Amino acid sequence: MKVVFVCTGNVCRSPMGELLLPHYMPDLEADSAGTRGLDAHEIAPNSAKLLAAHGIDAKQFRSKRITPQLANSSGLILCFEHEQRKEIAVIAPTAACRTFLINDFANMCAYCKEQGYMDGDTREERLESVIDNASMIRPMIPDTANIEDPMGKDYAVYERSYQEICKALQTIADTTTR
Numbered sequence: 001m002k003v004v005f006v007c008t009g010n011v012c013r014s015p016m017g018e019l020l021l022p023h024y025m026p027d028l029e030a031d032s033a034g035t036r037g038l039d040a041h042e043i044a045p046n047s048a049k050l051l052a053a054h055g056i057d058a059k060q061f062r063s064k065r066i067t068p069q070l071a072n073s074s075g076l077i078l079c080f081e082h083e084q085r086k087e088i089a090v091i092a093p094t095a096a097c098r099t100f101l102i103n104d105f106a107n108m109c110a111y112c113k114e115q116g117y118m119d120g121d122t123r124e125e126r127l128e129s130v131i132d133n134a135s136m137i138r139p140m141i142p143d144t145a146n147i148e149d150p151m152g153k154d155y156a157v158y159e160r161s162y163q164e165i166c167k168a169l170q171t172i173a174d175t176t177t178r
Contacts, residue, residue: 001028001029001075001076001123001124001127001128002028002029002030002031002073002074002075002076003021003025003028003029003030003031003074003075003076003077003078004030004031004032004033004066004070004071004074004076004077004078005017005018005021005030005031005032005033005077005078005079005080005102006032006033006034006035006066006077006078006079006080006084006088006099007032007034007035007079007080007081007084007149008034008035008036008081008084008149008151009034009036009037009038009041009063009151010032010033010034010037010038010041010063010064010065011034011038011041011042011043011044011047011063011151012043012044012046012047012149012150012151012158012161013047013080013147013149013150013161013165014032014033014034014079014080015032015043015044015047015058015061015063016047016050016051016161016162016165017030017032017078017102017165017169018030018031018032018061019051019056019058019061020051020056020165020166020169021169023056024169024170024172024173025123025169025172025173025176027122027123027124028123028124031070031074032063033063033064033065033066033067033070034063034064034065034066035065035066035084035087035088035091036065037063037064037065037066038063039063039064039065040062040063040064041062041063042061042062042063043058043061043063044150044151044158046150046155046158047150047158047162048061049155049158050158050159050162066088066091066092067091068091068092068095071088071091071092071095071099072092072094072095074095074098075098075124075127075128076098076100076105076127076131077095077098077099077100078099078100078101078102078105078168079099079100079101079102080101080102080146080147080149080161081101081146081147081149082101082146085099085100085101097131097134098131100134101144101146102147102164102165102168102169103144103145103147103164103168104138104141104143104144105130105168105172106167106168106169106171106172106175107141107142107144107171108130108133108134108137108138108141109127109130109171109172109175109176110171110175111137111140111141112129112130112133112137112175113175113176115137117129117130117133117137118130118175118176121178123176123177126176126178127172127176130176147161147164147165148160148161149161
């Protein structure tokens, strides 16, 4: 399954998601883009610094903009702000049912695991069961806040965003492992 992380510029949060995913779920394919992606831009220096501190090299990363083709070829799209989710629904309407805020999706995975709604022998099948049950369980999940865009802000904001992404990925990984 291809998981696409989408933020605004594809230089801070979504590259962190893309580059962190293999450390939590190596059986999934990762990609990222931005709703207003800067074409071929390097990752933000503070995002690169955070990743490097955890042994992840981001030197080869280059940003891109989300396209209908990329959205439609993904099995799951994880974004960081409510507005991004709305923009993806406009860009690729058929992908909207597979598009979630990362924290919402982590909470849905935890809820499905806890309630016995998660099925499947593989992680991909278990993730698909969460996606399939999303409309039924969404009302049971508390609203989550956006993960703040750290662009142009203090290093501490990058650290908070990084920690929130890691926490969500850990929850998704833990709840979809047999």
